[in-house]
Amino acid sequence: MIKAPTNAASAGAGEPVLSVRGLTTAFRVDGDWKTVVKDVSFDVMPGETVAIVGESGSGKSVTSLSVMRLLAKGSSRIEGSVLLGGRDLLALSDREMRQVRGRDAAMIFQEPMTSLNPVFTIGRQISEALTCHGDISRAEAKAETVRLLEKVRIPNAASRFDDYPHQFSGGMRQRVMIAMALASRPRLLIADEPTTALDVTIQGQILDLIKVLQEEEGMSVLFITHDMGVVAEIADRTIVMYRGEAIETGATADIFRNGQKPYTRALLSAVPRLGSMAGHDWPLRFPIVDVATGKRSEPTEVAGTIENSARPVLDVKNLTTRFDVLGGLLGRKVGAVHAVENVSFDLAQGETLSLVGESGCGKSTTGRSITRLVQPNAGTVSLEGQDVLTLDTAAMRRTRRSIQMIFQDPFASLNPRMTVGATVAEPIVEHGLAPRAQAREKAADLLKRVGLSPDMMKRYPHEFSGGQRQRICIARALALDPKVIVADESVSALDVSIKAQVCNLLMDLQQSLKLAFLFISHDMAVVERVSHRVAVMYLGEIVEIGPRAAVFADPRHPYTKKLMAAVPVPDPARRGMRRNLVADELKSPVRPLGYTPPARHYDEVAPGHLVRVDDSM
């Protein structure tokens, strides 16, 4: 034991650990106070996990930062009361509050990649959490740090004490963050989107870890997330936030089963559930619930968009893309990242093929190789019968009309200094397809098509929300009447309700324009909803490909199974099915010089359903 828990007197079973009453937080924007959290009240009982869910801008993170008083002082104002173990945190001096942070209440954050100081060793950063409260010596702190690293299951903990954050993967860094948070045995852990930036298998590991540690330490956890699957998995009680207000609070199961507020129901119905597509042959639109009235639009199945008789619009054979790894004094080639290795698939008109996998599996590089945003090393890509990879620059430019991309980040992929109208019209003008005036007309048309109004043409990207921006990106991709659209994580950055709307829009467009989508995503539940066929990628290779129904109902490859098992299911009834806690990492596709990839064979387990034959995984 490092120290006895502080304020043991108030830790009675009936007393809440954290009691928030009338929390109101305002930010000063251009001299005016803007309230972002309005009159929020909730309790967290000892050993309990409470989730705050909501979409971006709902005030959920601001609530957690207000509790910890981590908001910038001059530009924020917190009112109400925040009782931690009976003590009002808002009444403490800065000095007293500093003693509370890390000792009585600890916090972990969303971005493990940037949440650790890059110039200090992780050992120093964790032991600092112990030493900065001044009640432990350096040597003791070091021993305790190693113990903590072991506790969060970092392999070879002692030898990693002097390593720097950049030597750890995202999942491992989040473990380090958790170790840091647990250092002083806090009674309350605030976890602000702790798994959002992680891959799904790593997310599962971290959630399990938090649960196990919570039981061991008897902590209370306040969990901030937008992910209903995570909520169902981890939370005893749930608070739904919408536009700064806590609109509904209750046991998680009740919230999921019979949410009272229309918004809660809207939020839940928009959540894609893995396995919900069993019995459906075709992609299914998301049901949309009106936030104001709670009225639900029944989803429609999109049947028969595929033109099977025609030859595939896109045919990829043995595509291989490698990136050289340089090293040594003279920067010689010492190895290669086998980003895409011998990948083959085809795509029919009106079809959606999804590429799924975790970070580094090569799914994005596949998309970029096909559009030649990166130059593949080998293989053929034929688009409407023409080999894309052998084209010269001018011919490639013409061919790009037929294949367009939509990217992940709708904020970064629009030029902030161009009006929306100019952005959408630009490809038409650039390719000389129409004079400017006509291009503008077409742009107006396209905006209407993606659900925006043509009078928005004169506005700039910053005036739009994330979902609207992604619609603009879609309109721009449609400007050249493409046959194929490569959608690279195009809905991943969007809030659930917006995600549902954008997915529905893509399906509508597919139906009306006979578009073929190469849908690149890490989100299995969305993929299940929108695809006709699915290809699972791992370390640059396709390990399983087949009709969506077959792959999801009957996954054969061990990696596919693992991937699906890791997806949190938004159903509180299925909670508590603990997965394995093995802290295994995603393997690296970096190979030494002279590495020859093994010859692969695929088993056709059902018509069109191919599974890679592996000796071992």
Place this chain on the structure above:
Amino acid sequence: MYSYIGKRVLVAIPTLLIISIFVFSLQKLLPGDPVLALAGEDRDPQTIEYLREKYHLNDPVPVQYIRWVGSALQGDLGISLKTNQPVLKLIGDKLPVTIQLAVMSIAFAFVIGIPMGILAAVKKNTALDYIANVVALSGLSIPNFWLGIMLILLVSVKLGWLPASGYQPFFDDPLRSIQTMLMPAFVLGNALAATLMRHTRSAMLSVLSADYIRTARAKGVSEWAVVLQHTFRNAVLPIVTLSALLFGDLLAGAVLTEQIFTIPGFGKLIVDAVFTRDYAVVQGVVLCTAVGFIVMNLIADVFYVLLNPRMRAAL
């Protein structure tokens, strides 16, 4: 680490060669003939011819260049046309003076600029920040020569606190030496301090908003440790690079400052050499300066790597 330094030194060699060619050709392109200057009033053709032969000025230009580089590599930068002394000796005499001025100016710039930058960042948008910015802007915009003259007028002539000019070698009388250098160092250092302050402030501000600073606060680290350890250790990286680049400003400023305070340093040497078309001296001085600049940047690069674990790992 050593291989990294080795690599940086190798990269410096072509840079030095290009500089040497540049320095050499600039001399050839300059108007004015040093031989005419040497020959004196009567310009006797025989004397001129004799001087041309003596200094190999009749050889083809590339031969002159190779001869010059060859001797320079052996430490022979030629003989001053004006004083008949070896250039290397002239430089060796003047260099310590300028180094003392530079060290004192840099020390002043660091001691004032960096703490002011940190304070301004921490107290952003307060009176303190505004004052620091106004002071910095004044430091940047007041010309050195004006500030120097005003200081001489006030501190030396009116108050009589410090000597107005002159130089005392450091090891003969350290106290007096520092006294004579105090005003020049301030004049030269205040613009550097202002630049450093501005950059420290912006580097600190960008680090202060980083996620890991929030992490440090969340675990209860005291505010001064957040600022001086967590933030400054990251903010110092761009400042290291900047400091090496400021070395150029420092030398340029030294030329003027030494003139004002009549300090017999490097700057005065180069000004005199240019005015008298003392080619060999100009070449030697410029070459020395370039080497100095490259060495400073090399040191900065090494420091940068030492301070940045991500860079260290890449070695």
